[in-house]
Amino acid sequence: MIPLGAYLMVSAALFVIGAFGALARKSAVAILIGLELMFNAALLNAVAFWRYLHPQGFDGTVFAIVILAVAAAEVAVGLALFIAVYRRFGTAEADEIALLRG
């Protein structure tokens, strides 16, 4: 059977790549894509821990289902915000929306 550490490694790689994307990308939609990668890494971690450490229980799967719901809600609200921002400012680049900068 595949060791738990292998799943944790894949999850860590996805999380790090997603964090880089969320921090470095210019476009707001691309930042959201990075966030989705991080959500997925957390999801994979939760399911792997459930399978290897507590496969008879329901905590891990229910936690994963709640993560799915939260990710869906987050993406819907985030994209609605970007569309509103684009309508107001004519751009969805995160570093050009700097109205609060002095």
Place this chain on the structure above:
Amino acid sequence: MVAYWIFALVSLLMVLAALVAVTNRNLVRATMGLVLVLFGNAVLFVLLEAYFLAVAQVIIYIGAIAILIVFAIMLTRHVGDAWGPAFHRAWAWAVVVAGGLAVGLLFWIAHWPAADGKAKSPVDPQYTKLLGKALVAPDGYVIPFEVASALLLAALIGAIYVAWGGRRVKGPYPQRSEEKEA
């Protein structure tokens, strides 16, 4: 033995697709990279015997979230305008943060005592049925389930409200897209 090969291939593909998703200038291509990662995650869920979650992953993430992102790209960018710089000026700091995170996570996984462990017991063949019952059982997980439903409803209404209207600011703020066309 087949499971090892599937795991190795799918993980490699996922990491490569994730790199495409965070580096490609074209947002549609980046989204396709994200879709590959999401699908690979579903395959890993099947390997982990979480069949319900694998199906939910395909339906919710690929069927809803990825499509939503594609729609947002179509609504917010001109199609021919999708080739600007991918990263902002301070991207080196992002490399520093992500690198530090990577070192910390690798250190933690290497020192995790159960990281090379085997699964303690097999999954119940009736697991999905039991999960469905546990989700709505009053002594089970009915509260998180209902809270997630309320959260989704609130997010739905909020998203419609936020994206519905709003006037364009005419004032001193530059209208970048028009400037590029002029």
